Amino acid sequence: FSKPILKTLVKKSYELEQDKVAQSKARLDELVLLLNDRLVENYGRYMVGDRLGLADIAVCAILAPLLHPNGTxxxxxxxxxxxxxxxxxxxxxxxxxLGQYVQRVYETERNARVDWRGM
Known part of the structure; x- marks a missing residue:
């Protein structure tokens, strides 16, 4: 019952017009390639350094809604x-x-029993 109303409100609030969506998609494509290159430079383990950090959490939080990881x-x-x-x-x-990395992080790090510093 409320789906059409919510859809209209979201579209109006976020100004989801075709040209703006296309611009956002183009920018997302650029950023995905940059992040992918950064990950490859760090040998595919984490974005920065050799353990999970805030950069990893940020990248995964941004891409997870597009990848729909199980259990999230x-x-x-x-x-x-x-x-x-x-x-x-x-x-x-x-x-x-990059996409495989996000999946791996959600599968292996999301329910870890240590704090974010690895302790």
């Missing part, structure tokens, strides 16, 4: 909301070391 708030249980464009972008991200 972004996990999509209902395929009704999938678009072909989003599915293609998810496949693209998962083909990159």
């Amino acid at each position: 708030p972004w996990e999509v249980e209902n395929t009704e909301f999938h678009s072909p464009e989003l599915d293609a972008y998810k496949t693209y991200l998962l083909s990159l070391p």
Whole structure:
């Protein structure tokens, strides 16, 4: 019942116009490539250094809503909301070391029993 109203409010509030969405997607593509290069430079383990840090948390928090990792708030249980464009972008991200890294971090680090400093 409220879905059309919420959809209209979100579209209006975030100004989801076609040209702005295209600009945002282009910028996201640039940033994904930069982050992917940075990860590869650090041998694919973490963004900076040799353990999980705030940079890793930030990158994963930004990309997780696009990747829908299992066991997270972004996990999509209902395929009704999938678009072909989003599915293609998810496949693209998962083909990159960056997408695989985000999945790995969520699988191995999300429920770790140590604090963020590794102690």
